[in-house]
Amino acid sequence: MVEPSAYLLLSAILFGIGVVGVVARKNVLIILMSVELMLNGVNVAFVSAGSYLGDATGGVFAFMVMTVAAAEAAVGLALLIALYRLKETIDITELRILKW
Amino acid sequence: MVNGILDSLWLVPALPLLGVVLNGAIALFAERPLLLKQAGLPLAGGHGSHDVAHGASSASGGHGHGDTTGGHHETPFYRKLVALIAPGVIGAAFVVALLCVLSLAARPAEGRTFVQILFPWIQAGSFLAPVGFQLDPLSAVMALVVTGVGFLIHVYSVGYMSHEPAFARYFVYLNLFMFAMLTLVLANNYLLMFVGWEGVGLCSYLLIGFWYEKQSAADAGKKAFIVNRIGDFGFILAVFLIFWTFGTVSYTEVFAKVPLLSHSGVLTTGLATAITLLLFLGATGKSAQIPLYIWLPDAMEGPTPVSALIHAATMVTAGVYMVARSSALFLLAPDTMMVVAVIGAATAIFSATIGICQTDIKRVLAYSTVSQLGYMFLACGVGAFTAGIFHLMTHAFFKALLFLGSGSVIHALSGEQDMRKMGGLRKYIPITYFTMFVATLAIAGIPGLSGFFSKDEILWQSFSSSHGSPVLWVIAAAAAGITAFYMFRLVFLTFYGESRMDPEVEKHVHESPWTMTLPLSILAVLSVIGGWVGIPAVLGGSNLFEHWLAPVFQPVAAAGAHAAAAGAHGAEGAAHHPAALEIGLMALSVGIALCGIGLAYFLYRVRTGKPEEIAKRWPTLYDVVFHKYYIDEIYEWAVVQRIVSGSVWLWEMFDALFVDGLVNGIADIVRAAGDRVRRLQGGVVGGYAFSLLAGAVFLLGYILYWSVVQ
Numbered sequence: 001m002v003e004p005s006a007y008l009l010l011s012a013i014l015f016g017i018g019v020v021g022v023v024a025r026k027n028v029l030i031i032l033m034s035v036e037l038m039l040n041g042v043n044v045a046f047v048s049a050g051s052y053l054g055d056a057t058g059g060v061f062a063f064m065v066m067t068v069a070a071a072e073a074a075v076g077l078a079l080l081i082a083l084y085r086l087k088e089t090i091d092i093t094e095l096r097i098l099k100w
Numbered sequence: 101m102v103n104g105i106l107d108s109l110w111l112v113p114a115l116p117l118l119g120v121v122l123n124g125a126i127a128l129f130a131e132r133p134l135l136l137k138q139a140g141l142p143l144a145g146g147h148g149s150h151d152v153a154h155g156a157s158s159a160s161g162g163h164g165h166g167d168t169t170g171g172h173h174e175t176p177f178y179r180k181l182v183a184l185i186a187p188g189v190i191g192a193a194f195v196v197a198l199l200c201v202l203s204l205a206a207r208p209a210e211g212r213t214f215v216q217i218l219f220p221w222i223q224a225g226s227f228l229a230p231v232g233f234q235l236d237p238l239s240a241v242m243a244l245v246v247t248g249v250g251f252l253i254h255v256y257s258v259g260y261m262s263h264e265p266a267f268a269r270y271f272v273y274l275n276l277f278m279f280a281m282l283t284l285v286l287a288n289n290y291l292l293m294f295v296g297w298e299g300v301g302l303c304s305y306l307l308i309g310f311w312y313e314k315q316s317a318a319d320a321g322k323k324a325f326i327v328n329r330i331g332d333f334g335f336i337l338a339v340f341l342i343f344w345t346f347g348t349v350s351y352t353e354v355f356a357k358v359p360l361l362s363h364s365g366v367l368t369t370g371l372a373t374a375i376t377l378l379l380f381l382g383a384t385g386k387s388a389q390i391p392l393y394i395w396l397p398d399a400m401e402g403p404t405p406v407s408a409l410i411h412a413a414t415m416v417t418a419g420v421y422m423v424a425r426s427s428a429l430f431l432l433a434p435d436t437m438m439v440v441a442v443i444g445a446a447t448a449i450f451s452a453t454i455g456i457c458q459t460d461i462k463r464v465l466a467y468s469t470v471s472q473l474g475y476m477f478l479a480c481g482v483g484a485f486t487a488g489i490f491h492l493m494t495h496a497f498f499k500a501l502l503f504l505g506s507g508s509v510i511h512a513l514s515g516e517q518d519m520r521k522m523g524g525l526r527k528y529i530p531i532t533y534f535t536m537f538v539a540t541l542a543i544a545g546i547p548g549l550s551g552f553f554s555k556d557e558i559l560w561q562s563f564s565s566s567h568g569s570p571v572l573w574v575i576a577a578a579a580a581g582i583t584a585f586y587m588f589r590l591v592f593l594t595f596y597g598e599s600r601m602d603p604e605v606e607k608h609v610h611e612s613p614w615t616m617t618l619p620l621s622i623l624a625v626l627s628v629i630g631g632w633v634g635i636p637a638v639l640g641g642s643n644l645f646e647h648w649l650a651p652v653f654q655p656v657a658a659a660g661a662h663a664a665a666a667g668a669h670g671a672e673g674a675a676h677h678p679a680a681l682e683i684g685l686m687a688l689s690v691g692i693a694l695c696g697i698g699l700a701y702f703l704y705r706v707r708t709g710k711p712e713e714i715a716k717r718w719p720t721l722y723d724v725v726f727h728k729y730y731i732d733e734i735y736e737w738a739v740v741q742r743i744v745s746g747s748v749w750l751w752e753m754f755d756a757l758f759v760d761g762l763v764n765g766i767a768d769i770v771r772a773a774g775d776r777v778r779r780l781q782g783g784v785v786g787g788y789a790f791s792l793l794a795g796a797v798f799l800l801g802y803i804l805y806w807s808v809v810q
Contacts (some may be wrong), residue, residue: 099783
C-alpha cells in the first residue's frame, strides 16, 4: 500500500509543472497542454482521495473534470487556429492586444 | 357684457402686438431676402436650398441688380403694406383706448377703476401674478398720451424713414415698443409692469442701435441698455420687497393694504423708505435722472422719430408714471420724497445748463428732456403727483413736436444736425418753423400755452406744498429761465439769421411731405390747447385734470396727511397761501422766462459775436460746460475702469487661477494615477496568468495561515 501522501505529492508536482508551464512558456499550444497537466494533477488528487476514503464522489469528479478538459481542449484549439489565421503567430508575447 | 366697451381693454396692447406679428412676417420674408440680395449675401439659415439660392443669386447677379435699381422709383408693395399696417394698428389702439376712457368717464368718480384679468400668469403658493389690465384715471391719461402721440409719430415715421432700406424692421421695433409701453402703463400689477418696463428697454436698445453698422449707434444702444440695468435691478428688488411686505403685487390689493399695515406697524417708515428708494432707483434709470441720466443724450444716435417717441414722449416718462402710481407708498416715506424732489430739481437745472452749450440740435433737445423730466420728479417729490402727470402730458406734446420738428429740419438738410451749419431756415421750411416755434413758446412757459400751466403748477407746488420749500422754487424757476434761453437759442440759430449751410446742402432744402407736416401741425395744436384742461382755480379755471386724477391721488393724499401730521408741517399748510402770492410767483416765473428769451435774442440776434466773446473770456467755464461737466469721463474713470479692472482681477485670480486650477488639478491627479495603474495591464497574457497565480497563492496562504493560527 502506497502512502496517500505520495499520491498527493504526485498530484502537487503535476499541478506545479502545469503552473510553471502556463506562466513561463511562450507557445500557446504548450500553455494549453500545461493546463491539461494541471487538470490531470487535480484528477490524481480526486481519485486518490476517493479511493482512500472509499467514496465514489472523487472518481465522479475526476470524470467530470475530464469532460470539461476535453471540451476546453476543443474550444481552446479552435480559438488557437482562429488566432493563428488572424495573427500568423502563436507566440503569447506577440499577442499583446488584451489591454486598455 | 356689463362693462361694454371696457371689456375690449385688452385690445389696446394687443393691436400693436398684431402689428408686430404682421410686420415681422413682412420684414422676415419680404424685406430681409431683398436686402441680403442687394448686399450680395447668400440667404443664411436655408436648408438644402442654400447652395441653390447662392448659385442663383450669383448667376443672375447683374439681372437682379438691374431689377432693384429699377424698383427704386416705385415703392415696393410690401413697404406700402407696412406703411398702412404699422400706423393703422396704433390708430385702432388709440380709438379703442379713447372709447374705453370715455366709458370710464361716464362712471361716478369713485368707481373709475376697471380691472380686467385675462389669465393667471405666475402661480406659486400664495403668489399670483395675473396678466391683467387696469384702467383708472392715471393709466387712462398715460394710455391716451402713448397711443395718441404714438400714432402721430408712426405717421411721421412713414415719411421720415421713406429712404430707409430696413423700413419693415423699423416698424416692427416701433410696434413692439408700443406693445411694451402699453403693457407697462395698463398692467394691473408690479410684475407685469416690470415686463413692460424691460420690453421698452429692449426696444429702446434696438432702436437706438437701429443703424448698427455705425459704431457710435451700437455703442449708444449698449450704453442705454447697461445703464438701465442698474435702475431695473433696483426696481425688481422693490417688487420683491413689496411682495414680501404685502403678499401680493397687484396695485389695488397693495394700496388697499397700505393704511392697514402702516397702522399695525408691519409697514414701518424704514421699510417704506427702502421700497420707495429702490423704486426711485428704477425711475432714475428709465427716466434719465441724476446719476443715471448719461445714456439719454447718447440715445440721440437713433432715428429722430424714435427720439421723439421713446426718448421724449413716452418711455422716459415711465419712471414718473411709476412713482405716481406708487404715490401711496412714497407718501409714507418723507425721506424718499425729499430725495426725489432734490434729485428732480438738481437734474432740472444741471442738464439745463449743459443744454446751453450744445451745438447738435438733437442733443439740446435731449438735455432739455432730462431737465423737464427733472421737473416732473420735483413735482412728485413735493407730493404734487397730479402736477407731475400733467407736465408729463403737456411735455409729451411739445417735446414730441420739438423732436419731430428737428427731424424735419434734419430731413430737409439731408442729415445735418449741427446748428452751426444751419440758420435762416424760416423761409425754406415754414410749416416746420412755425410748429417748432409754437412748441418753443410752450416749453418756455409763455402764458396760455400748455407748458405754462403745467410748469407753473409744479413751481407753485414746489413752493407751497408741505413737502416743498422756497429753495426748490428758486432752483426750478432758474431752470425755467435757462430752458427759455437755450430753446430760443436753438430757434434763432436754426431758423433766423444768415444761412450757414453748405452750398451743396442748400440746393436740396425742401419742406417735408404731408405725412410729416400733418403730425407736426396736430401736435402744435395740442401744444397750445393741451394745458387748458388744467387751468388752475386762481386763474379762473376749473382744473379738470386735477379732478380727473383725484380718485387716484385723493385717498393717497389723506394717508399722506396722516403721515405728515407727525412732521412739523401740516398738510393744510398749502391752503394758507393767499391767491395773490400764487399770482405773484406766476408772474415772476414768466418774467424769468422772458428774461431768458430776451437774453437769447440779444446774444443770437443782436450781438451775434457776443457768445464767442463770453466763451473766450471764461475758457475754463465754457470748456467744462461744453464737455457736459466731464461727467462721462468721470464715470468712465470712477465706475467703468474700476469695474473693468475688478473684473480682470476676478478673471485672472479667481477664474483662471482658482476655478480652472481646481478643475485642472483634479484632472491632473486622476490622469497621473491612471498613468501608474495603466502599467498593470500590459496586455501580456503571461503577466495576467502570473497575477492570477499570485492572487490564488496569497489567498490560499492567508486562509491556511488563519486556520492554522486558530
